[in-house]
Amino acid sequence: MFKKKNNELENLIAVTKKKEKIKKETVNWSWIGKIVLISFTISFCMSLIAQMTIPNLSLLFGILVTLLFIFIGIMFDIVGVSVTGADEAVFHSMNSRKVKGANVAVKFKKNAEKVSSFCCDVIGDICGIVSGAAGTTISLSIANSTGISILLSTLIVSAIIASLTIGGKAIGKSFAINKSDIILYEFAKLISNFYKSKN
Numbered sequence: 455m456f457k458k459k460n461n462e463l464e465n466l467i468a469v470t471k472k473k474e475k476i477k478k479e480t481v482n483w484s485w486i487g488k489i490v491l492i493s494f495t496i497s498f499c500m501s502l503i504a505q506m507t508i509p510n511l512s513l514l515f516g517i518l519v520t521l522l523f524i525f526i527g528i529m530f531d532i533v534g535v536s537v538t539g540a541d542e543a544v545f546h547s548m549n550s551r552k553v554k555g556a557n558v559a560v561k562f563k564k565n566a567e568k569v570s571s572f573c574c575d576v577i578g579d580i581c582g583i584v585s586g587a588a589g590t591t592i593s594l595s596i597a598n599s600t601g602i603s604i605l606l607s608t609l610i611v612s613a614i615i616a617s618l619t620i621g622g623k624a625i626g627k628s629f630a631i632n633k634s635d636i637i638l639y640e641f642a643k644l645i646s647n648f649y650k651s652k653n
Contacts, residue, residue: 501587504587508591511588526581528626530578531574532626534570534572536635540634540638548639556642559643592611
């Protein structure tokens, strides 16, 4: 019994090494460089804008901005998970019937790693920056209006933002895995209104 399990483990290790070798050979260093540069530029700009504008918001607008960017982050995380889990064959079939958005869905699926990285990491980073800056504004407003310490209000607000983000993404991931084809199609159909893709 032990020998059989040991053989299965060795087979699994061999298969994994083959996959790793294939992945190493197909690493797109150009894309990695681009995504790092894009992430840095967008994050820097959004951080600068957030630091200049959000501290001047009222408590209500600070809460609304925070909730909005938490929601955006969750939505893009759902899309990022969906694109990796969707069935490409479904969209090829739809594309052959000239269904609107199917050609974009195929392109997204063929570039699933890039789309997922952009949606989950780049957009997620931006949403984190803005919601964090808005959270600081909320903390200061709460501290000034209630008299509690800034440290305590910051800890409470940060914990609430983190729990809403993590909880929302956990729910979203489950939804994305179960409905990946539908979500990718609806997203691709929306994008197809602004983006032209060759079949």
